[in-house]
Amino acid sequence: MSKELQTLAQGENFKAVNAGPWAEIAQYVTGPFQGKVFLKEALGTTGSEISFGSMPEGAAVPFFHTHKENEEVYIVLQGQGQMQIDGEVFDIKEGSVVRVSPKGVRNIKAGKGGLVFMCMQAKAGSLREWTGDDGLPAEATEKWSK
Numbered sequence: 001m002s003k004e005l006q007t008l009a010q011g012e013n014f015k016a017v018n019a020g021p022w023a024e025i026a027q028y029v030t031g032p033f034q035g036k037v038f039l040k041e042a043l044g045t046t047g048s049e050i051s052f053g054s055m056p057e058g059a060a061v062p063f064f065h066t067h068k069e070n071e072e073v074y075i076v077l078q079g080q081g082q083m084q085i086d087g088e089v090f091d092i093k094e095g096s097v098v099r100v101s102p103k104g105v106r107n108i109k110a111g112k113g114g115l116v117f118m119c120m121q122a123k124a125g126s127l128r129e130w131t132g133d134d135g136l137p138a139e140a141t142e143k144w145s146k
Contacts, residue, residue, distance in 0.1 A: 003027035005042045017042050022078050022116045025054035049121040053108075055081070060109035067102040070121040074098045074108065078116035082109045 008016040028037035035054035
């Protein structure tokens with residue numbers, strides 16, 4: 001039986017879930033993917049897809065792939081491994097962050113001890129403003145409720 005996301009809280013403008021400790025990501029099953037949990041449906045995201053992946057030592061995504069429109073950002077949360085993008089292989093480890101454009105032919109492989117990573121997808125070129133331009137301070141009267 002596949003592990004389920006836990007809803008922490010939700011309201012009109014948000015939803016919060018918990019995927020559990022990184023060591024438990026391997027317990028998720030999404031379609032044919034063992035050790036992968038996608039968050040788009042769970043969170044109701046409208047501009048991005050976020051997923052967590054866990055692979056045992058020596059495992060790799062079973063196929064190389066590209067995307068039609070989405071760039072991906074991989075963030076290694078735990079462990080080590082390798083990525084191959086457009087034929088170039090390089091080492092990754094906890095703290096590594098890799099952006100891949102839609103046309104980049106990519107794959108990821110776990111090294112010694114396995115690998116836990118996060119992958120974010122968004123349409124390439126869609127970010128028009130970032131925190132420095134898009135962030136707005138809330139009213140000065142807003143305080144912590146508890």
